[in-house]
Amino acid sequence: MNILENKTNTPLSEYGEFGLIDYLTKNNTIKNKSTVLGVGDDAAIIDANKRLQVVSTDVLVEGIHFDLHYCPLKHIGYKAVASNLSDVAAMNAKPEQILVSIAIPNRFTVEAVAEIYKGMYACCERYRVDLVGGDTSSSLGGLFISITVLGYADKDKITHRNTAKENDLICVSGDLGAAYLGLLVLEREKEVFLKDPNIQPDLEAHSYILERQLKPEPRLDIIAELEKNSIIPTSMIDISDGLASEILHICKNSDKGCVIYENKIPIDTQTFSTAAEFGIPASIAALNGGEDYELLFTIKQADYEKIQQIKDISVIGYITDKNSGCSLLTQDDKSIELTAQGWNAYRKGE
Ligand code: ADP
Ligand code: MG
Numbered sequence: 001m002n003i004l005e006n007k008t009n010t011p012l013s014e015y016g017e018f019g020l021i022d023y024l025t026k027n028n029t030i031k032n033k034s035t036v037l038g039v040g041d042d043a044a045i046i047d048a049n050k051r052l053q054v055v056s057t058d059v060l061v062e063g064i065h066f067d068l069h070y071c072p073l074k075h076i077g078y079k080a081v082a083s084n085l086s087d088v089a090a091m092n093a094k095p096e097q098i099l100v101s102i103a104i105p106n107r108f109t110v111e112a113v114a115e116i117y118k119g120m121y122a123c124c125e126r127y128r129v130d131l132v133g134g135d136t137s138s139s140l141g142g143l144f145i146s147i148t149v150l151g152y153a154d155k156d157k158i159t160h161r162n163t164a165k166e167n168d169l170i171c172v173s174g175d176l177g178a179a180y181l182g183l184l185v186l187e188r189e190k191e192v193f194l195k196d197p198n199i200q201p202d203l204e205a206h207s208y209i210l211e212r213q214l215k216p217e218p219r220l221d222i223i224a225e226l227e228k229n230s231i232i233p234t235s236m237i238d239i240s241d242g243l244a245s246e247i248l249h250i251c252k253n254s255d256k257g258c259v260i261y262e263n264k265i266p267i268d269t270q271t272f273s274t275a276a277e278f279g280i281p282a283s284i285a286a287l288n289g290g291e292d293y294e295l296l297f298t299i300k301q302a303d304y305e306k307i308q309q310i311k312d313i314s315v316i317g318y319i320t321d322k323n324s325g326c327s328l329l330t331q332d333d334k335s336i337e338l339t340a341q342g343w344n345a346y347r348k349g350e
Pocket of ligand 1: 021024025038039040041042043044100101102131132133134135136
């Protein structure tokens with residue numbers, strides 16, 4: 001049974017705010033030296049040592065960023081943390097602490113909130129991050145989750161969006177477009193389910209893209225590999241809004257242009273087959289779909305040999321001068337201007 005509808009679960013009122021915080025943090029452990037004090041006092045205490053501290057925050061709102069019809073609560077928690085860690089990775093830094101603030105509607109039970117935290121702790125465990133505080137409130141509207149992450153890097157290793165140089169190579173980790181197609185599948189199955197709740201969703205054939213949508217991983221493994229191979233990207237961003245939008249951010253902020261080769265964009269076979277099901281070119285999903293949480297970065301040409309040592313990285317283009325603009329060289333050798341259009345712009349003509 002759906003955890004939100006189980007009447008035998010514990011109402012929030014039975015625990016109260018402090019009881020709930022205690023319950024949610026009772027098994028919380030500290031993993032990083034930088035965490036001097038975690039949950040329990042008026043503020044956490046952090047020792048940044050000689051490193052620079054990077055800070056980022058994200059808010060997730062029910063109905064806007066997630067849909068409780070098809071997002072399991074645990075996955076919501078995991079993804080909320082993962083997307084924050086990805087922002088720190090994009091600075092070439094290491095995340096070590098998070099703070100979690102939640103506003104919870106009355107229909108949620110203690111068990112339901114605990115399920116969200118299970119997902120958060122799972123992500124914290126996997127990436128060795130400490131949960132050091134937060135805030136708790138009730139909500140008259142939907143569920144609301146805000147996470148702040150603290151990360152660290154040596155001064156000379158931090159990467160920005162505005163520092164790409166002409167002739168730098170453009171690289172991307174993993175594969176793109178899968179999370180967006182996962183979302184399309186979930187939405188299609190939701191429609192089927194709402195019409196007839198007895199029909200069980202057919203999700204088996206799409207396991208990879210669904211995982212990419214529901215449980216994205218921040219690419220901290222790539223950050224570690226870059227370090228191991230002595231590569232400091234000349235610029236970097238994480239891909240939360242689609243490749244096109246993110247490369248345009250780098251180019252605009254760096255005052256540069258770019259060429260991207262469509263046939264070099266990494267796309268998984270399941271992304272290809274599902275895109276075909278929906279009648280969409282897979283590369284459009286990669287360029288304009290969101291939530292892949294891969295890293296997009298530029299490197300000096302001299303680092304080309306080194307980058308070959310890291311698996312799961314594709315070189316997809318290069319940085320040009322500003323006046324050349326930002327272009328996509330298509331499979332059939334046409335050069336078109338890269339635009340960060342939303343999905344619908346591509347649908348019209350079909
Ligand atoms: P205050 O009244 O000073 O805001 P709280 O009672 O809200 O203090 O918080 C007590 C402790 O519990 C603090 O360390 C705070 O960071 C932590 N905390 C509160 N809410 C949460 C939450 N939802 N998740 C994790 N830690 C929390
Ligand atoms: Mg508080």
